Amino acid sequence: MRRFLRMAGLSFILLITSAGCTDFVEPNQLAFVIGSGIDYAGDGMIEISHQIAIPSKLSGSSQGGGPSDSESFIVVSAKGRNVFEANEKVQRKISRRLMTSHRTLVVISDELAEKMDLNKMFDKLNRDPANNQRDLLIMIKGSAKEFMKIKHPLEQLSSIATNKELLINGWNHYSIRQFMIDYAAEGTRAVLPFLQIDNNREEKDKVHLVLLSGYAVLNKQLKIKGILNDSEGDRAVWMAGRGTFQPLTIPWKEGNGRLSFRLTHLERQIHLANGKNHGNIQMTVKAQAYLLDNTTELDMSNVNNMVMVKKYLDERIQKDMQVTFNSIQQWGPDIFGIGEYYHRKHPYWWKSQRDDWDENFKKINVSIKANILLRSTGTSGGQLND
Amino acid sequence: MILSASIGENEAYLREQFHHCSDFIIRSFKLKDDTLLFIAYLDGMIRVQSVEENILKPLIMGELPDGLDRLQSLTEMIRSNWLPLTNVQTDDNTEKLLQHILQGSLAVFVEGEASALIAQVQDFETRSIQEPKKEAALRGSKESFVESLRTNTTMIRRRIIHKDLKLESFTVGKYTQTDVALVYVQGLAEETVMTQVREKINNIETEAIIDSAYIEEWIEGNSFSLFSQVQNTERPDIVAASLLEGKVAILTNGSPFALILPITFWSGLQSADDYFERFIYVILTRSIRYMMTFISFALPAIYVALSTFHPEMVPSYLMIGISTARESSPFPTVIEVFLMLFVFDALQEAGVHLPNQLGPVVSILGALVIGQAAVEAGIISTPIIIVVSLTGVAAYSIPRYSSSLPFRIIRYLLLFITGLLGFVGFAFGIIFLMIHMVMLESFGRPFMYPIAPFDGKRIKDILIRYPIWIQNGRNKKGQKK
Secondary structure (H helix, E strand, O other): OOOHHHHHHHHHHHHHHOOOOOOOOOHHEEEEEEEEEEEOOOOOOOEEEEEEEEEEHHHHHHOOOOOOOOOEEEEEEEEOOOOHHHHHHHHHHHOOOEEHHHHHHEEHHHHHHHOOHHHHOOOHHHHOOOOOOOEEEEEEOOOHHHHOOOOOOOOOHHHHHHHHHHHHHHOOOOOHHHHHHHHHHHOOEEEEEEEEEEEOOOOOEEEEEEEEEEEEOOOOOOOEEEEOOHHHHHHHHHHHOOOOOOEEEEHHHHHOOEEEEEEEEEEEEEOOOOOOOOEEEEEEEEEEEEEEEOOOOOOOOOHHHHHHHHHHHHHHHHHHHHHHHHHHHHHHHOOOHHHHHHHHOHHHHHHHHHHHHHHHHOEEEEOOOOEEEEOOOOOOOOOOOO | OOOOOOOHHHHHHHHHHHOOOEEEEEEEHHHHHHEEEEEEEEOOEOOOHHHHHHHHHHHHOOOOOOOEEEEEEHHHHHHHHHHHOOOOEEEEEHHHHHHHHHHHHHEEEEEEOOEEEEEOOEOOOOOOOOOOOOOOOOOOOOOOOOHHHHHHHHHHHHHHOHHHOOOOOOEOOOOOOEEEEEEEEEOOOOHHHHHHHHHHHHOOOOOOEEEEEEHHHOOOOOOOOOOOOOEOOOOOHHHHHHOOOEEEEEEOOOOEEEEHHHHHHHHHHHHHHHHOOOOOHHHHHHHHHHHHHHHHHHHHHHHHHHHHHHHHOOOOHHHHHHHOOOOOOOOEEEEEHHHHHHHHHHHHHHHHHHHHHHHHHHHHHHHHHHHHHHHOOOOOHHHHHHHHHHHHHHHHHOOOOHHHHHHHHHHHHHHHHHHHHHHHHHHHHHHHHHHHHHEEEEEEEOOOEEEEEEEEOHHHHHOOOHHHHOOOOOOOOOOOO
């Protein structure tokens, strides 16, 4: 017993003196960075704007939640040559230690992407373990700083609001980590959600809603090569294998009403169209469709009608997909991961292509084939007859 | 010393020995044939009615049987079944005689006899058998032990009707002369354990054994461990079940708690109800209990480590919530948790010692002062109240009070080292705890058995309780598998 006590005492002293990590920080000594915006500040400088939660202003659940009258966050910004330097300058303006581990959103402005080397800038976000790699990374048209200042009518912290908006709409493949993986991979190019501030709302205060306006397509050097609009973006994401679910409304033949579906289990498969020719790719997109709205004359309890609808849906999607694909192919960046397909299945051929893939991608001949499974036609068969 | 043949000398000797004992009574009388005799006893310790009916009446009123010479030993005569009592003996040793009188026997002295007749007519007021208070079970026997050793042994005897149930008797304590019984089932109990226990009980050199707890402290292997290596119980059914598992029980006169040994860590976390409810339900309650046990010593430390050392490990919303609640707290989290734990234990200590009528006062004061005022004043933050009360409740979910005590201490130790070092300290604390528990033994049996050392066959009653017939290694029809 004596011996045990002596040993325990000794190792305890050693533990305290040698570890020396008495670095505890009370929660009220921390400034929780919820979102960060990065802008171009001219002269090769960047401006970083942190959205920091004010805990005392956040009403707890006991008071019923919802936004309070006063601001529940502040935006502090500073300029610097890189992310770290700007960060340190922000720190000097704040009485609490910046805590970036709870960040949910990183916003970069389109101007920044054009004028700076994004890949160099992101080193800090990738290398420092204090950064949450699950942060969503989005691009904004205009000033990221302004974006950070926008209040959300529903949520207390607008970064969290944007984060939720993206996730609830199935845009959940755009974390910093995913971005880094895309950047590091040779056979695929990054695509970022592209947001726009909705200025059309007639509100007197600074409450705006943020519109998910599409996707920014980046090339190997992380420069914007094009912006996809909402519906194009949905299709591109599906073809890139990152879609989860999406709504689809198509007009029926000869303008007789519309059919609305919810598409789930979005998949895409890539293979060579015919055995030997490496330049010909066939891409099959698959999904399960649930018919949710039917304003046509069709009685969906009739099997023939179902077959007809499926056929029509396939053709329609196939056509739209092909159009979208071709336009992106014109721009050059392979956001679909076709290069990755070559890399894995035809490595020798890929070696000859990879160095100038953005150009070579344009020469690939891709045909899209759709195969939609009509899972459900809803609970009613025909139309309600008066 | 040997008794004298003179009745006067004997009386004088007894009166001298029991000088100033107001409850000591000597009654002398003369028989019809002029024989002098007296009886001596302690008032209140004997069955008066039985003595009058069975001893005094035949002696004084009754005729002496024919064919017996008066001066032939009267004591001899009485021993020859002329007294209608079950336990009668003679003795001429004064020491033993005194002992017998002290324990409630009646001594009869006859003129001209150098020995006394001792009739065991011991009887005194005892508490009747009541429902167990400390280890209440929803289902199962409602009997609990009482202070009388004999009553207690009969309760066990009634449950194990087998000649192999043995009761070995010891007398311990210079002044208390406490009867201690070592109970075991021959053939099931391990001989090595028994030898150890016998030796340890024989080696007890003490003035007094007031309660079985005294015995426990004397025979415990490692008195400086946080964990008790002897289990105490007031339920005869638990004792019977333990005996049949090959354990040994020690019953102490004057104590309604039996000691059971050797025990393991796990037996402290099992409740009687575990065996009285259907096993599927028991699996649920047991897993809850194990989790609560962990919470009862680790939660305050984990909270401190997470909120002050590793805030990045907490989900964002939760962390912001904690930070909102802690915005105005003047103390560091560790100090706050220490304070609250202290107040909690203080309240508990106060509540235990208060008379029943005053109990609500403590709870009202505690709830108002701590639950509300401290939070509203901004001295204590709400998450800490939640953590501390959950910890406190968790400790109560451990079925045996004495098994929950170690965790109440470990809670403070872990909190201290975690407050210094964060999760590093927590890990070190747990490692030390583990080392200690694995090294601990209860009468030669490893404390963590059958987890460490691992024994797959005996594990059927540890984490989950298998149905009893599987534990016995049989199929439903009772056949050995």
